Amino acid sequence: DAGVIQSPRHEVTEMGQEVTLRCKPISGHNSLFWYRQTMMRGLELLIYFNNNVPIDDSGMPEDRFSAKMPNASFSTLKIQPSEPRDSAVYFCASRSEGELFFGEGSRLTVL
């Protein structure tokens, strides 16, 4: 298995632009998580899905952030409009019953 696949690995954009991050979980895993990592706040859970249904989005910072999981093999995290304070590494992770498996992350820089 190729593991959790995220794209893009790096994104540099200007303030106000829309950003879409993508994630392909491990096949057969029924839970998917989006995390954000920054030096200041560490690792934060943004949202997680169970069987494609959003279960807890209390970590989503504000309405500019949205996440979808249209099917078991794909999820997106969208920021519109983006702001410099959104600069971070965004991780997707999936799980079947036990431990989480993380992707390599998408490093976002908003200028």
Place this chain on the structure above:
Amino acid sequence: AQSVAQPEDQVNVAEGNPLTVKCTYSVSGNPYLFWYVQYPNRGLQFLLKYITGDNLVKGSYGFEAEFNKSQTSFHLKKPSALVSDSALYFCAVRDINAGNMLTFGGGTRLMVKP
């Protein structure tokens, strides 16, 4: 609510010496405990977990962790550190009575010097 504390931002150890990275937790029910490692510019990788059974858990790369219920701790240990062990280490707890959420500690940076 469940929580995890990693009291040390950084741990420095000489190569060949034993290392300990500390973790304490708080949960309402029985804890599932995990350690993850993050190398530079990489995602988190699973090291080991405690679910039930033997309090000493062995994991990847020669790491082990000891579950101590009375002290609510799950410290990560290795008998002999390698320079290549230098990374960011995260402790995490999952409370099966609290929606199966995984809560991470703030991370501890391990620096192993030759």
